[in-house]
Amino acid sequence: MATRKAAGQAKAPTRTTGTPARPRRARDSLSRDIIVAAADRVVEREGLDRLTFQAIGEELGAHPTSIYRHFRDKDELLLALIDTLRARSYSGGMVATDDWMADLRTQAHLIHDHYMRYPEFALQMALRRPTDFSSMEFSIGALRRGGYDQEQAALYARALGQLIRSASSIQAALTAMPADVQDADELTWQMDYRRLDPAEFPNIAWAGDSLPGVRDPRAWESALDLLLESIERHAPGA
Amino acid sequence: MATRKAAGQAKAPTRTTGTPARPRRARDSLSRDIIVAAADRVVEREGLDRLTFQAIGEELGAHPTSIYRHFRDKDELLLALIDTLRARSYSGGMVATDDWMADLRTQAHLIHDHYMRYPEFALQMALRRPTDFSSMEFSIGALRRGGYDQEQAALYARALGQLIRSASSIQAALTAMPADVQDADELTWQMDYRRLDPAEFPNIAWAGDSLPGVRDPRAWESALDLLLESIERHAPGA
DNA sequence: ACCTGAACACCGTTCAAGT
DNA sequence: ACCTGAACACCGTTCAAGT
Numbered sequence: 001m002a003t004r005k006a007a008g009q010a011k012a013p014t015r016t017t018g019t020p021a022r023p024r025r026a027r028d029s030l031s032r033d034i035i036v037a038a039a040d041r042v043v044e045r046e047g048l049d050r051l052t053f054q055a056i057g058e059e060l061g062a063h064p065t066s067i068y069r070h071f072r073d074k075d076e077l078l079l080a081l082i083d084t085l086r087a088r089s090y091s092g093g094m095v096a097t098d099d100w101m102a103d104l105r106t107q108a109h110l111i112h113d114h115y116m117r118y119p120e121f122a123l124q125m126a127l128r129r130p131t132d133f134s135s136m137e138f139s140i141g142a143l144r145r146g147g148y149d150q151e152q153a154a155l156y157a158r159a160l161g162q163l164i165r166s167a168s169s170i171q172a173a174l175t176a177m178p179a180d181v182q183d184a185d186e187l188t189w190q191m192d193y194r195r196l197d198p199a200e201f202p203n204i205a206w207a208g209d210s211l212p213g214v215r216d217p218r219a220w221e222s223a224l225d226l227l228l229e230s231i232e233r234h235a236p237g238a
Numbered sequence: 239m240a241t242r243k244a245a246g247q248a249k250a251p252t253r254t255t256g257t258p259a260r261p262r263r264a265r266d267s268l269s270r271d272i273i274v275a276a277a278d279r280v281v282e283r284e285g286l287d288r289l290t291f292q293a294i295g296e297e298l299g300a301h302p303t304s305i306y307r308h309f310r311d312k313d314e315l316l317l318a319l320i321d322t323l324r325a326r327s328y329s330g331g332m333v334a335t336d337d338w339m340a341d342l343r344t345q346a347h348l349i350h351d352h353y354m355r356y357p358e359f360a361l362q363m364a365l366r367r368p369t370d371f372s373s374m375e376f377s378i379g380a381l382r383r384g385g386y387d388q389e390q391a392a393l394y395a396r397a398l399g400q401l402i403r404s405a406s407s408i409q410a411a412l413t414a415m416p417a418d419v420q421d422a423d424e425l426t427w428q429m430d431y432r433r434l435d436p437a438e439f440p441n442i443a444w445a446g447d448s449l450p451g452v453r454d455p456r457a458w459e460s461a462l463d464l465l466l467e468s469i470e471r472h473a474p475g476a
Numbered sequence: 477a478c479c480t481g482a483a484c485a486c487c488g489t490t491c492a493a494g495t
Numbered sequence: 496a497c498c499t500g501a502a503c504a505c506c507g508t509t510c511a512a513g514t
Binding site for chain 1 (some may be wrong): 478479480481492
């Protein structure tokens, strides 16, 4: 996010006059998979906001615009990359046990881990690929084993999935913000917090140092516990 | 999000040769508030991705770069705008009743409404201004009235706030995506869904038509119910 | 058919110059 | 001190030209 890089600090001589005439890339040596793999490496090495056609072209040893032969635009390439990452995280597949509640919890952590593993993609993953059929299949199955009927299982699977995905996405995106932005936001918070009038905010004063930070993982754990507890209590099969 | 606008469709003659020499803006006629108000109007009229220094400059009748005298960069301006919107939504302030559970629910809806009111800002609001002291004060207060001690009240206030904010932010951002992107993603989903093998996805097949869509508000309502139910059950004061 | 070169229409940002 | 003009360093995207 965080808008754009400062323009002042020019790096690499960026295409000096004589451009050393890159050797022409062999015919048919490009494909969607090869381009996605190159994009993956670029992001791994330099971060998502350095994923430009220029950078991918360099990584491929090909002209930046050659990518347009295989992807309609950058958005399509990004989605392909996201799908690749998802397949990578979930390749093993979830295995149902005889404890449907434990299964739901394990799955929640798996999804959370996936987002935390690719924090720069977290928002796009949640927004552009909100429904994962494998996950949906697994959670409906778990709820079904808990005794839920079709309608309730489907509704709760959606509710759970939505909340887990949203929370994971935002939390991951928080960690993916540039360090200086995180620091600046933290500073703003600190300053405002210190300036709080205890008379106007008596309950915050009452809580004192107990207030967990924005990135404190205990909040996520608690929230998940609360959710799953209700899910278990409502289960007709209990 | 959705990367960038197509470059092909040039609009407005964008600065033809003779630039009609804008009348020079009066000295000291600019301020942070005036600029934020102008930015607000631009977004209201043309959307967030049309919020450029160029556009704000036009709205102000001033040179685009004159804004740099009052804001360090675009990011700082965006944060100021977000803070203005938040103040607008929460200006009334929450009023505690004698029903602390109802208060928590009302507040959840208030936060959700705020995000849905400014969907284009939803992600930035959740990421850059994750903690709102007024909201925190109110929810800790409610939990305190429910009998929770300092530590538990602070933890659950954070957990609740985090989940409500994340879910609202993602849901709002979903509705803010350009219509063509929404349609394309929906189509992808439909195609994949139709191609599902019932043998491989028996539980999805079992659920059949009960599966709510990604934008179905019932999922959010259910999730909130589940959460609050647990909060109530744990309350020592019950 | 596939890759390349050059151009185009934007962006945010900097900085010297005007007033 | 504040506003303006002109330039700079990027971007994604298009399209005619090469091979």
